[in-house]
Structure formats: structure tokens, C-alpha cells
Amino acid sequence: MKNNLHHSQYIGTKINLLNFNFIQMRNFFLSIGEKKFCADQMMHWIYHEYCDDFNKMTNISNILRKKLNNMCVIEAPKFIEEKRSVDGTIKWQVAVNNNLVETVYIPEKNRSTLCISSQIGCILECSFCATGQIGFKKNLNVSEIVGQIWNASKIINHNQFQKHRPITNIVLMGMGEPLLNLNNVVNSLKIILNDFGFNISKNKVTLSTSGIVPALDKLSNMIDVNLAVSLHAPNNIIRDKLMPINKKYNIQNLLHSINRYLNKSHANRGGVTIEYVMLNNINDEVVHAEELAMILKKIPSKINLIPWNCFPNSIYKSSDPIKIKKFAAILIKKGFFTVIRKNRGTDINAACGQLVGNIV
Numbered sequence: 001m002k003n004n005l006h007h008s009q010y011i012g013t014k015i016n017l018l019n020f021n022f023i024q025m026r027n028f029f030l031s032i033g034e035k036k037f038c039a040d041q042m043m044h045w046i047y048h049e050y051c052d053d054f055n056k057m058t059n060i061s062n063i064l065r066k067k068l069n070n071m072c073v074i075e076a077p078k079f080i081e082e083k084r085s086v087d088g089t090i091k092w093q094v095a096v097n098n099n100l101v102e103t104v105y106i107p108e109k110n111r112s113t114l115c116i117s118s119q120i121g122c123i124l125e126c127s128f129c130a131t132g133q134i135g136f137k138k139n140l141n142v143s144e145i146v147g148q149i150w151n152a153s154k155i156i157n158h159n160q161f162q163k164h165r166p167i168t169n170i171v172l173m174g175m176g177e178p179l180l181n182l183n184n185v186v187n188s189l190k191i192i193l194n195d196f197g198f199n200i201s202k203n204k205v206t207l208s209t210s211g212i213v214p215a216l217d218k219l220s221n222m223i224d225v226n227l228a229v230s231l232h233a234p235n236n237i238i239r240d241k242l243m244p245i246n247k248k249y250n251i252q253n254l255l256h257s258i259n260r261y262l263n264k265s266h267a268n269r270g271g272v273t274i275e276y277v278m279l280n281n282i283n284d285e286v287v288h289a290e291e292l293a294m295i296l297k298k299i300p301s302k303i304n305l306i307p308w309n310c311f312p313n314s315i316y317k318s319s320d321p322i323k324i325k326k327f328a329a330i331l332i333k334k335g336f337f338t339v340i341r342k343n344r345g346t347d348i349n350a351a352c353g354q355l356v357g358n359i360v
């Protein structure tokens with residue numbers, strides 16, 4: 001088994017069990033001469049009891065506990081700093097090697113969403129995004145992705161002294177482009193969806209992408225979750241300037257790929273979520289709303305208009321709220337389900353596009 005493991009699945013010389021999805025966990029236990037049901041028990045201890053101490057796993061034999069102590073660990077990246085917003089949003093800085101990523105908990109009336117990161121930094125350099133400005137550092141491995149949920153769940157779901165709404169939804173909208181870390185993201189999603197894992201239903205899990213077309217096509221054969229696409233422009237001229245990836249996979253290619261994904265998906269019954277950041281005098285005019293409605297005519301979609309969050313040295317300004325409302329009204333009149341996203345956690349820099357981490 002050891003030879004089949006990737007070096008990123010180790011901590012020192014020990015195997016980190018937080019890197020295994022359900023099937024991999026079973027294969028691992030078979031490879032060390034144990035029964036499949038021991039893997040099921042282990043998943044339960046990790047993801048339902050939040051236990052990282054083999055000695056506390058009472059239904060596992062002493063001999064196996066000893067073996068596991070010698071070979072394995074259960075280790076999530078550490079949450080080293082917590083900031084709480086007045087609106088209930090919580091942002092954690094997570095230490096990964098010598099870098100930080102960010103995880104954000106967003107409580108709402110009927111649900112609570114955890115926004116997780118998939119990479120440290122991002123290679124795509126979207127000009128309106130704070131993460132894009134820090135460049136790319138590293139892909140997160142599975143334990144570093146699911147470890148964010150594991151740590152946050154321990155704080156939120158299992159702290160009886162704090163009245164937090166348990167995490168009901170997961171969005172991959174934090175730092176990074178998930179489809180550029182496809183295998184680790186898909187294995188993490190398998191753990192999130194699996195009954196023995198976090199057991200969250202596929203229509204409550206959303207992957208947000210800037211539109212890496214070949215990876216999106218691959219994803220449709222690998223896993224079914226909600227899709228959100230960062231479109232942010234109604235035509236290629238504007239999108240080329242905001243998102244350099246558009247020069248490689250333009251809007252038309254992307255929309256075809258979205259349709260292919262939707263045709264295979266059961267999670268996206270209401271259609272894809274289109275993310276559209278509102279930038280003053282760049283993409284927020286009446287003509288842009290009309291153009292957007294036209295290009296989305298054949299795509300079942302919900303449109304999220306996102307008031308832009310300023311960050312230092314940016315060339316952009318956020319659109320006037322009246323202009324955003326007018327933009328939304330045009331889309332609604334044309335039959336699109338459209339919402340203006342509420343900004344959450346702006347006082348702690350936890351809002352969309354504000355996640356930058358810091359080097360420790």
C-alpha cells in the first residue's frame with residue numbers, strides 16, 4: 001500500500017488518514033490485513049465523532065489501535081487565528097506549511113455555509129480579485145481541504161456553549177480555482193458527500209469556478225455537485241480584461257461546457273449559479289444587463305449580483321447600489337431569478353474576493 005500512496009498523504013513517516021476518501025480508506029485497511037468494516041468505523045470516528053485519538057476509539061481492538069498509532073495520524077491543518085464579524089460571520093486563518101489560507105463561516109436565517117479554500121493563492125490573476133494579486137503558492141491536499149471543514153465543524157457544531165447554527169452548506173469559493181486542483185478537490189467532495197463522511201447532500205455543496213473548460217468536462221464524469229460560474233462580464237472584450245483565463249476559454253466555450261455539465265447533473269436542478277461582480281462603469285450599465293440576458297437565454301441559471309469589495313491598490317470601484325438594483329430589475333424582467341448578494345463579514349475582510357491570507 002505504501003508504494004501506492006502519494007507523499008502528500010504522509011505527515012513525517014506516518015499516513016494521514018484525513019487524506020482518504022471512503023473507498024481509499026477501505027483499501028488501506030484491507031492492505032494492512034484488516035476488515036473493510038474497520039474502515040467504516042474509522043470514518044465514523046473521524047467525521048461523526050471528530051475524534052483524532054486512536055486510543056479513544058473504543059470499538060476498535062487494542063491490537064489495531066496500536067498498529068494505527070505506529071503507522072497513522074489524523075491531522076488537520078491548524079486554525080491559528082479567528083476573527084468574528086458583528087454579523088456573525090467567522091473567518092479563520094489556517095496554517096498550511098509556511099502559508100495561510102482562509103475559511104469563512106457564514107450563518108444565515110435558515111442555513112449556515114462554510115466557504116473553504118482549495119489552493120494557496122491563485123494563478124489566474126483576475127484583476128478585481130485580492131487572491132489573484134498574491135499569485136499561486138500551492139495546491140491544497142485532501143486533508144488540507146477537508147481539514148478546514150473538520151476544524152470548523154468542531155468549533156461550530158460541537159461547542160454547546162455557543163449558539164451557532166450547524167454547518168449545512170459547503171461552498172468551494174475561498175482562495176484558489178478548484179478545477180486547477182481537480183483530483184484533490186474531487187476526493188474531498190467524495191468525503192463531504194459520503195454517508196460515512198460529512199454526509200452533506202449534493203445540492204448543498206457548491207463548486208465555484210472561473211471556467212476551466214476541459215476540467216469542467218472532466219468533473220461532470222467524476223462527481224455531481226452544484227455549480228457556480230464566475231462570469232462577471234457579458235462579452236469577451238470585458239471578460240478578457242477582468243479574467244485573463246477568458247482568452248483561453250471564452251464565454252461561448254464556457255457556456256457550452258456548462259450546458260454539458262447541467263445535462264448530466266442532478267444536483268443543479270434549478271440551473272447553474274452565475275456570479276457577476278458589479279464594477280462601476282465597467283460591467284454595470286443597462287446595455288450590459290441586456291447583453292447578459294441574451295447570452296444566458298439558453299442556459300438555465302440563477303444570477304448572483306455581487307457588490308464588489310474594495311482592496312488596497314485596486315483600479316476598480318464598486319457600483320452604486322441604485323445601479324445594481326436597476327441592473328437586477330432588467331434581468332428579473334427578462335425572467336431570470338436574480339439576487340443581489342448581501343456582503344458578509346466585510347469588517348473582518350471575509351467577504352468575496354477579499355481572501356488573501358498572509359505569509360507566516
Ligand code: SF4
Binds near residue numbers: 132175
Ligand atoms: S476570482 Fe477566483 S479564479 Fe480569479 S483570481 Fe480570484 S480566486 Fe482566482
